[in-house]
Amino acid sequence: MKANLQNDLLLRAARCEDVERAPVWFMRQAGRYLPEYRAIRSQHDFLTMVRTPKLAAEVTIQPVDLVGVDAAIIFSDILVIPEAMGMHLVMEEGKGGPRFPNPIRLYTDIKALKEIQAEKSLSYVMDAISLTVEKLNGRVPLIGFSGAPWTLFCYMVEGAGSKDFKHAKEMLFTRREDAHTLLGKIRDAVSDYLVAQITAGVDVIQIFDTWAGVLTPEDFREFSLDYIGEIVRDVKQKTNSRVPVIVFCKGANHSISEIAATGCDVVGLDWTIDIAEAKALLGDQVAVQGNLDPSILYGPEHVIEARVRDIAERMGSPRGHIFNLGHGVSPDMDPDRLRAFVRAAKEAYTVPAQ
């Protein structure tokens, strides 16, 4: 039996309901910038942490206790989906992030990918979610997430991060049908995975399209947004719309209205747009999240406060507003800067400017 939420600000903000103040959380909040995270990480490799519910739950809850955020986000990695689809995932210490030594290049590679049943093949994520929900005991909502199909496609085809996504783009432009076949398979897996996360107990889901910004506006709609829209509709239909959906497409400010038209509840923003402009495009029925340049956290507290307050002023009202960074927090960030950000966000709409 799930405990009632004591802090449901995120849910009310996502639904554009009345709130006392705007909730705050941040991307990669369960991560390396926290010494308490690094203490656990020093005992276990990254993928072991992802696959061990007890460890995943522990680091998921750390920023709630240590930084005071209004939501937890399940500790995991977007690449667990391609792994569940049959790709061999490795993480070599000191060699950057996780990677696939055998990337998808040929049609036979695409055909060989398995259809996932997330409740089974990603049961460790579901177990981590159940355990986290139990341990949170209603203190704050839990966010589940997935990479968007285009972002997963980039990693699966490149095998790792990339500067120009040569192989991924090459597939789009030389073998468009293969690209759509692969994107369709990823879409089905993402959709199944998000539904399973909701069943396991998350209160909100977020779909991240980290690499949206490398596509032209038209290619973004064809190869990314159409698939996100199908996922949003499928998940909402299969779960009776019981959890709000956040969609964050980094670098896709050319398509803010189109992103909202997927039927998502919240549009995530990077920092290269005036949040007032986004709000004007989105109206009162869709919430906005993000927009703070994560590098502002390298600045002193008074600069962080001023920038957070500036965002609040541009929004005008906390209704439909979720404070967040415009991208993940850097691993080298001083946790005190994050605490300053969270404090400033909590006060932005309530304490008058000096």
Next chain:
Amino acid sequence: MKANLQNDLLLRAARCEDVERAPVWFMRQAGRYLPEYRAIRSQHDFLTMVRTPKLAAEVTIQPVDLVGVDAAIIFSDILVIPEAMGMHLVMEEGKGGPRFPNPIRLYTDIKALKEIQAEKSLSYVMDAISLTVEKLNGRVPLIGFSGAPWTLFCYMVEGAGSKDFKHAKEMLFTRREDAHTLLGKIRDAVSDYLVAQITAGVDVIQIFDTWAGVLTPEDFREFSLDYIGEIVRDVKQKTNSRVPVIVFCKGANHSISEIAATGCDVVGLDWTIDIAEAKALLGDQVAVQGNLDPSILYGPEHVIEARVRDIAERMGSPRGHIFNLGHGVSPDMDPDRLRAFVRAAKEAYTVPAQ
């Protein structure tokens, strides 16, 4: 005595005058994708090529002969300015691009930078320009260029390329006055350098702000665009506006109108905006350049043709239009794909679609 230009399409396009067709050139066209460039490069290191007028002129002219572009752009590197200001520039083979082992971090580092007199301290660039103009003998115009102050600031403060520009951002947000002092010094050097290039014989200049997109719209205006505007006005005033100025701020589509308001003649576009939208914002007095996703060149010829034609259709008319990529060409690109792009660009407005 400078020969009259036989092909002045770029100049007429930049001034929004009548043209038979839109001119085409592309960023990094004198570069590693050409086997004829690599043949010279295998004999000389990169910085020697930059500093030797005969070699610089030779590779500058290669794409005119080998790919058929409508303009040459002087072969050089944006980091020659910080070097002339007194920074030690090194290039280690196989270790990525040029870098500064002693980056600018303290106020004393900023104070120690020299004011440049480009005609003297960068005389090798001016010699390369004179020699190129002589060898081109009026076949096509020659473009001079400089990095924008913000982009140079990033390299000078980081010491090299960066993913998040931590040190550069840290200076903006913690020591804003120091940042402006440094940006002001770079502005003066860029301005002097561009005037010297015009005196040496270039027909057009381009200012590149490669890292514009890492700033918020407001920070972009304060730390980048204001300085570009000062440079454009200073250069125009000192040279009686005799050469057109192209300004390309990658990732700054939020400020297209503001970029035009610097007084530049041409606004460069990356591929994350619909060129028709940019044209509508800019009107008939400012030309547009770029917009093709460079990764399209990984695709087959019919896709390249279709995308080039799509850009022409969105523009409607070749007046005020310069074909280019939305970023530099990749070193691994097949030169035949560039030839296909140039051919498609030359035919886009003249041959009816099949």
